[in-house]
Amino acid sequence: MTTKRTFLAAAFAIATSALVALPAVAQQAAQALAGESVIEGIKERGVIKIGLSLFVPWSMRAKNGDLIGFELDVGRKLAEDMGVEVEFVETAWDGIIPALVSGKFDVIISGMSWTAQRNLTVNFSDPYAYSGLKILGNKAMLEGKTVADLNDPAITFSARRGATPATVIAAMFPNATLLQFDEDGAATQEVLNGNAHATMASEPTPSREARNHPDTLFVMESDLFDQRGEGFVFRKGDPDAENYFNNWIAQNWRSGWLKERHDYWFTTEDWADQVE
Numbered sequence: 001m002t003t004k005r006t007f008l009a010a011a012f013a014i015a016t017s018a019l020v021a022l023p024a025v026a027q028q029a030a031q032a033l034a035g036e037s038v039i040e041g042i043k044e045r046g047v048i049k050i051g052l053s054l055f056v057p058w059s060m061r062a063k064n065g066d067l068i069g070f071e072l073d074v075g076r077k078l079a080e081d082m083g084v085e086v087e088f089v090e091t092a093w094d095g096i097i098p099a100l101v102s103g104k105f106d107v108i109i110s111g112m113s114w115t116a117q118r119n120l121t122v123n124f125s126d127p128y129a130y131s132g133l134k135i136l137g138n139k140a141m142l143e144g145k146t147v148a149d150l151n152d153p154a155i156t157f158s159a160r161r162g163a164t165p166a167t168v169i170a171a172m173f174p175n176a177t178l179l180q181f182d183e184d185g186a187a188t189q190e191v192l193n194g195n196a197h198a199t200m201a202s203e204p205t206p207s208r209e210a211r212n213h214p215d216t217l218f219v220m221e222s223d224l225f226d227q228r229g230e231g232f233v234f235r236k237g238d239p240d241a242e243n244y245f246n247n248w249i250a251q252n253w254r255s256g257w258l259k260e261r262h263d264y265w266f267t268t269e270d271w272a273d274q275v276e
Contacts, residue, residue, distance in 0.1 A: 037240035038106045047085045049105035050075045053093040057204060057265040058111045062274045070265040071109050074128060077257070078109075078248060097122055101235060107245070108233035123238070124231035125245040128252070129262055132224025133165055136206040137198040138191050139218050147222050150198065151175045158187040158196035165200040168226050192216055200225065204266040211269060 042048045052059045052071050059069040067088055079086035089105045100108050100122060113131065114124045135147065149155075151173045159166035161180040165187075169178055179196055181187055188209055190196040200206075203224065210217045232245045252258045265271065 037238050038234060039238075039240050039244050042082065042084055042106055045084075047087050048075075048079050048082060048107070049087045049089055050078075051089045051091050051096055051100055051105040051108045052110035053091060053096055055111065056275070057271065059088075060275055063276060068271065068274060070129070070261060071111065073261045073265075074258070075109050077252070081248065097233070100233060106234070107241075110233075111230050112233050113228040113230050118233075121236075122233050123236050123242060124233055125242065126249050127229025127231055128249045128258055129230045130224065130227055131202055131230060132227035133168055133200050134203050134206040134224065135198050135200050135220040135222065136188065136191060136209055137218055137220050138194060138196070139216060141194065141197045142218075142220070147220055153177065155198070156196045158190040158199045160187055164202075164226060169200055172225070188217075207267060208269070 052075075054060055057069050059067060059071045062068045067090075072088065075086055075088060087105075089099075091099050091104070093110075096108055096110065096112075097118065099105065108122075109128075111129070111131065112118070112124075118124075135150075150157075153175050155173070155176040156179060157169045157173065157176050158179045158181065159169055161182055166178065166180055169176070179187075179190060181190070187196075187199040188201070191199050192213060198220070201209075206219045210219050232249070234241050234245070249258070
């Protein structure tokens with residue numbers, strides 16, 4: 001009996017010690033995770049390295065060689081709010097995710113939208129911007145018509161063969177005629193020439209074309225089609241970075257800063273004289 005009591009007492013003592021130790025172990029694990037976060041590395045280095053690819057008006061070279069664009073505004077404000085300097089690392093699009101994973105920069109801010117395939121390799125923040133498709137129409141040919149009127153055999157769309165707009169047009173307007181071309185500019189040219197009623201493209205291309213040809217083209221009023229959110233992209237296993245980036249994005253949505261900067265670059269040409 002004494003032996004049994006001694007055994008039970010020892011087992012109880014071990015269990016109690018383990019329970020007491022659990023918070024300390026959890027705290028150590030949390031500290032280790034925080035220490036490995038890219039946020040801590042940025043703070044220690046005093047510089048945030050941002051990977052991006054050039055694409056008007058997200059990121060582009062000004063006449064004087066400086067990088068300008070929506071992503072540059074976002075990256076510079078993020079760095080300012082973190083109290084660090086910023087270094088932009090220009091990278092080819094097809095190699096930008098491998099470059100992030102290998103540690104060449106801390107985060108991608110380059111208009112990258114979530115896809116299931118990308119998310120297998122990297123993590124995404126909440127959206128800081130949204131992109132999508134708009135319908136660019138011929139004013140004279142579509143006078144008085146709404147989007148609902150376009151699903152008609154008498155309506156002709158133009159689009160680049162194999163591109164997302166062609167797929168969306170076919171799905172949304174199955175009764176309309178679809179002309180497909182191998183070159184990007186051909187679809188818009190068909191609408192300009194009056195050979196097609198409308199085309200579809202990612203913003204800001206439709207708005208820019210409408211501003212460049214105000215007598216002939218217009219953007220049909222509607223929500224964005226095939227809308228996708230664009231997030232900050234960072235390496236996996238970093239809850240600290242996810243928390244910081246998501247909170248930063250939420251705050252700048254609430255303040256209106258993200259919308260104001262996005263509208264400037266995507267709905268105006270006020271910046272056009274800075275580039276070739």
